[in-house]
Amino acid sequence: MRSSILQRKLACRMTLRLSAPMTEPRYTPLAKSLPATVPFVGPETQERQRGAPFVARLGANESVFGPSPHAIAAMAETGIWMYGDPENHDLRAALADHHGIGPENIVVGEGIDGLLGYLVRLLVGSGDAVVTSDGAYPTFNYHVTGFGGTLHKVPYRDDHEDPAALFAKAGEVDAKLVYLANPDNPMGSWHSGADIVAALDDLPDGCLLVLDEAYVECAPEGTAAPVAADDPRVIRMRTFSKVYGMAGARVGYAIGAPGLISAFNKVRNHFGMNRAAQAGALAALNDAEWLNHVQTKIAEARDRIGHIARENGLAPLPSATNFVAIDCGKDGAFAKAVLDSLVAQGIFVRMPFAAPQNRCLRVSCGEAADLDAFATALPKALAEAGR
Template identity: 80%
Template sequence: MPTPHFRAYLPAMTEPRYTPLVRALPATVPFVGPETQERLRGTPFTARLGANENVFGPPPRAIAAMQAEAAEIWKYGDPESHDLRAALAAHHGVRPENIMVGEGIDGLLGYLVRLLIGDGDPVVTSVGAYPTFNYHVAGFGGVLHTVPYIDDRQDPASLFVKAAEVDAKLVYLCNPDNPMGSWRPGAEIVEALDTLPERSLLVLDEAYVECAPEGTAAAIDADDPRVIRMRTFSKIYGMAGARVGYAIGAPELINAFNKVRNHFGMNRAAQAGALAALADGDWLAHVQAEIATARDRITQIAAANGLTALPSATNFVTIDCGRDGAFAKSVVEALVQRGIFVRMPFAAPQNRCIRVSCGTPADLDAFAEALPGALATARGRSSFSG
């Protein structure tokens, strides 16, 4: 058989015809992962304390459930997440129609923004709040309007005033807060809802609420059309890599997710693991105790180095370095050089801080050993640049 002859083909079009919006967007990732930094360093981190992961891990029964499901992984996951939604509804005392399961809170935020935000639509958030939400808003052409933190806490009153001013379609509030670890009593948020503009939807991100004091969760009726709440299995349940989040909201809004979501986006093993984790209240209490112990230890390490740890209702502690963002960035870089992965807030004045995830005793021993040298290096750089 003769060898086929392929004619050289030089297409007239040198690139896909991107939309004007996509052409205008930077190709960025909201977070530089520790794996990326490890590749650049050429060595793994000694302590992974920057991504707010739950190092204490998922319940053993969740691990067993995911392992058992591995043999069935040839099957697609249930596109309705029926069993998990039913269990979550029972857990929260709501109906399955109030629950939407998705690929982590990040995935659900993307679907929500896609449902509601188009070119030029106004959205309100706090300066320096969770950047992935902003990433989705920009990706669908929305316009962000921001308000500052007050005393290192997001302020519902300021957010709602700004929402009325710009006629915001979405208002984002994280309680407890990432990146500061601060929180507001749920009753404050419920009371503030009376001032939420009629045409605005509050996105209440409660990723860390299981780490927080009693009363932090806002007692909001799941059928209240003014609010959609976001929860996750990434934090207290230790399943960040499984990507399981869920939304609680009014049935009409929840059902609208079916118009845009990836119906086979949920990993089958992750669904089984989340279902098992939800049923293990003893493990949840165990992790809550481990987090409380680790927060105390991080606070002690900060104080021993002349720094101030801010009160935290999350699985991390934000440490005030006492200077500006440039100094805090130098501290982060010096810690990374010493094998300790941490992060920091990205907007002033909160960027005067570094953020340290709760870790094992060994992790925090490594952090305690590295911090004095990292501070000395940062102070040296600061003196040199000054």
């Protein structure tokens, strides 16, 4: 009798446990410590907040000139019902041929953002030191923080990232990774590839340079660093999001030593690349004529943005990217007021987030109508900001 009563009590307790609601999932201590944040607030979010679409989308450094017509056709004709090739074989082979290296030196991923996440996952654990520039690409910082790494930052020098300072800091803190974009976002500045290679002599042993070359197809000849693909000190990141006009497809790739490239297979999403994106990138890579056309359009748009800035008494900074940083001549608060007025007028632009670079606006290249709209809105924005 007592045994039967005990069994009923145990069954009742089990039922209560199963039916009791779980208050929240059991997050890791690291996840609990992190804010729910988004590195970039998208223009769509801002459009919803303002209750109207933007007249000119000049803030995300996309290519409004679009992808190659051959890429559009290839994506449209793709059997999207099939998964993409998990090895990205054809695209990797074409990229290898394009760069004169082996396919074993290339990994393809969901944009540079995705590849940065995989790289940090491979190399950065709790408390590991990572070095970057204060105000450089925030998504990289997001990944480092998300895997428990410790960020160490150095300031820009004359609106350029400072390789010497970055590498010196890496030696001080025993960094596993150091991040350098060339050309740079958000300032559009650049170093010659030869200078990057020379600076590598001071990269500490055991530290990997993440060389983000997202904008290199926009830059002057000699900007790409002539680093051997097998050099174990460097991994170079490239993308189809900028000059190739495929930001929405999310296609990036990294060039590095075979051992490091192979390690990505331990952590990457093997079906992360959709079939249409693979086909589009392959077609875009083979359309040199369209690439040259877009490069010309970017150069023309940069000149126009500079002209608009100077007409309004502002100083455009030299740029090797598909955007121009415009010095507003005062502090970050003034630049933010100008930006807010532009956004209110339907002109989507962005600005650097760290001083003193936050004295600037960052304006992406656009078609003539986009830049006409910017030219119309800028004088009012400056007046409303109190100039």
